[in-house]
Amino acid sequence: MGEEVSNKQVILRDFVTGFPKESDFHVRTSSICLKLPQSSKNGVLVNNLFLSCDPYMRILMFQAYVPFPIDSFTPGSVIYGYGVARVLESRDPNLKEGDLVWGVTGWEEYSVIEETQKLFKIEHLDVPLSYYTGILGMPGVTAYFGFYDVCCPKKGESVFVSAASGAVGQLVGQFAKLLGCYVVGSAGTQPKIELLKNKFGFDDAFNYKEEPNLDAALKRYFPKGIDIYFENVGGKMLDAVLGNMSIHGRIAVCGMISQYNLENTEGVHNLMNIVLQRIRMQGFECFDYYHRYSEFLDAVLPLIRAGKLSYVEDIADGLNAGPAALVGLFSGRNVGKQVVAVAAQSCI
Amino acid sequence: MGEEVSNKQVILRDFVTGFPKESDFHVRTSSICLKLPQSSKNGVLVNNLFLSCDPYMRILMFQAYVPFPIDSFTPGSVIYGYGVARVLESRDPNLKEGDLVWGVTGWEEYSVIEETQKLFKIEHLDVPLSYYTGILGMPGVTAYFGFYDVCCPKKGESVFVSAASGAVGQLVGQFAKLLGCYVVGSAGTQPKIELLKNKFGFDDAFNYKEEPNLDAALKRYFPKGIDIYFENVGGKMLDAVLGNMSIHGRIAVCGMISQYNLENTEGVHNLMNIVLQRIRMQGFECFDYYHRYSEFLDAVLPLIRAGKLSYVEDIADGLNAGPAALVGLFSGRNVGKQVVAVAAQSCI
Known part of the structure; x- marks a missing residue:
């Protein structure tokens, strides 16, 4: 048995019509056992560091079926989206404790991710880690x-x-x-x-x-x-x-x-x-382009390192600020890429 | 001086708003001297045989500017469109008397065409000539x-x-x-x-x-x-x-x-x-594809000859029937490709 810890989560209250509001979400604190469940085959347990606010997430708030490669949210459950996370435990042979990954994860402090084949292992750490929700994600x-x-x-x-x-x-x-x-x-x-x-x-x-x-x-x-x-x-x-x-x-x-x-x-x-x-x-x-991610990195990383490509981020501090950051996309509140730092940034 | 003959013409009365009507056109008989004017540099004088009724022609009836490679019609003047014609006289070294061509010509019995580089010489006559307004045009x-x-x-x-x-x-x-x-x-x-x-x-x-x-x-x-x-x-x-x-x-x-x-x-x-x-x-x-016309012919002619490709035409007899044939496109009156035979078909 792993350690039982609190796990702050962002929950969708109900499907959304019209503009999403901060009150369409609530932040709750549940608990999680810091150990992969026995049922997990190739899963990883991760500590989420940065979460990405993206316009497509509005599509996941509809009740009606929308054809999209990411499933719609479930009212009463934690929402999900792209994020950067640290692996705490892994049953995927390609990932190990301490690895950093980006991909779809929960809007919560800790997540169990089963579809590890869809995660990207972060290999280059000379750029801000949050970049993997944006310019490098x-x-x-x-x-x-x-x-x-x-x-x-x-x-x-x-x-x-x-x-x-x-x-x-x-x-x-x-x-x-x-x-x-x-x-x-x-x-x-x-x-x-x-x-x-x-x-x-x-x-x-x-x-x-x-x-x-x-x-x-x-x-x-x-x-x-x-x-x-x-x-x-x-x-x-x-x-x-x-x-x-x-x-x-x-x-x-x-x-x-x-x-x-x-x-x-x-x-x-x-x-x-x-x-x-x-x-x-x-x-x-x-x-349709993720299989060409390494080609992308080869092109973009040198441009970042050479200072030829800028990236402006708008980082909200903590999951409590998550709902406002997410709905702010639709009124243009954010200036640049909207990110949520799961913990206070100084802790990362 | 060439022979002066009568030249039946279809004239646009005025720019059209809404559905075009037969009364937006009139058929008049003017006369033409069957000789290329002195001012013509590389022109041809043709006898029009078949005229093509095509939906794009509606666009040429607007008063407002529409970006299109064929100029809008001029009220009071003869309208034009794709057709099949016989060359009566030519100053274009690539065309001679008796040649059959298809391309943009006037809705009239005889036309002088200056942009002969846009005409296609008809080389294959084992198919109906009217096909060059449709399946082969x-x-x-x-x-x-x-x-x-x-x-x-x-x-x-x-x-x-x-x-x-x-x-x-x-x-x-x-x-x-x-x-x-x-x-x-x-x-x-x-x-x-x-x-x-x-x-x-x-x-x-x-x-x-x-x-x-x-x-x-x-x-x-x-x-x-x-x-x-x-x-x-x-x-x-x-x-x-x-x-x-x-x-x-x-x-x-x-x-x-x-x-x-x-x-x-x-x-x-x-x-x-x-x-x-x-x-x-x-x-x-x-x-954008006319430069590949020979490739097209190489593919389609054998299919026609082998009976693997059918083509249904709706041929109106004579220029007097032209306006009704043209406006009929917009109510779906035609069954198959709408063509106008300039003279009675038996004369061709």
Whole structure:
């Protein structure tokens, strides 16, 4: 028998309609025996260190079935998502006590993970550990393959990124600049706009909330049209972009955060431009690229080490701050990648 | 000076809003001197034999600028579109009197064509000449490359084609069957449904006008989802299809005929499925494939000769019947590819 310890957990109260609120969750303290249960075959017991707040998690709060490679949350149970954790005990021969991993884990202090084949062992520790929830984790893989593979970018092309200061957007913009593209981003506050222009080196950026006419805004920044649109928001912005794409333009559809909380999604009207401009609109998910993670690391780690790639994180301290951090994504409260440090950061 | 002859012409009265009507056009008889004007550099004088009625022509009737490789019509002037013609006089060294060509020409008996580099010389005359407005012309190129190049089809995949008995759809369905796909088509009348099943060998077909719930209809025919959608109609059908695509499904967007006559296009709501199912939605136009016309002919001519590919045409007799034939496309009056025989067919 292992030691019995308290285990703080974030619980979903019930399925969510509309915008998620902090009160849709509660934090409870249960207890856990720090020993893998006998029934676990290849599992690991982990101590969670960082948890990732990602927009896709809204999809897991729906009651209706949504086709997605991660199961929906269960009301009354602990929620889960990407995180960084330390292995305390392992029955997976590829992992041992003390190893650091990233992958899907519970929003709690300690978790038992059975699907260890989906965990990534963290090998490089000369970068902040929290980076494995962001630039070196799921959002990084999403940005890297979404941009290089899905967008098929060429030097000199014009690139538009929405939700551009977010976990994925800030990377897409920087990848595009590194390739020699003209890059404009949109975000929802002035500090984010400053960040895009001054920290991430976007050529320009605008606050979509201050633009009464998105079509006019896009025409101002892209008088010759948009070659590549990295889509994170959907709805009105997508409609405006469709009216401003260049011939043979590409739209990589990463997410549509503006639509997740609407009972009826906004209709998109400008789809005929897909024919007229011969646009390729391609949805993608990180899951299809995880087998190329080492290729990704080989490309991105040197850029981080050389200071050619920045990453801004917004780290909430402690699980108690988790629900507010998570729902804050949908009002754009976070500046940069939203992370939750499970314990106070100084303890890690 | 050449002989002065009468030249019957179809004229657009004014730009069109809403559904085009026969009365938006008039047929007038002017005269033409059967000699290339002195100003013509590399032009040809042709006698038009067959004219093609195609949905894209609706786009040329708008007053507002639409990005399209063919210029909009001019009110008061003769309209134009794809056709088959005989060369009467040529200053293009690649064409001579008596040659047959297909390409963009006027809706009139005789035309002077300056952009002769865009004409295709007809080399194979063992098939009906009218085929060069359809299966061996623009719609054929559209269907062939749209299916093989844009859809990236594999044997055994499930394919859905809308406007399936039309100029393009009937070919897409047959190409898909030849490849060993499961193919279902939609059309708007019972005779068209019979044609799809009995003439073109579709596995199944349904009348979309008799389906109160398109989503339910698609689930009936594609319980495991649609791998490939060849999109000709847009609007509600696209929305229903988006909710029924398989993972990594492909949508080739050829046109959206249901939307061309609407002042406000229908909003499409299910676009988030593009992410969830990692769908590729690709618009395309024949213009991008014309340089591969000989490859297309090499593939399709033997299939026609071997009786492995059928083509149903709906031929209107004489230019006087042209306006009704053209506007009939938008109510689905035509059964198969709508053609106008410029002279009575027996004279050709």
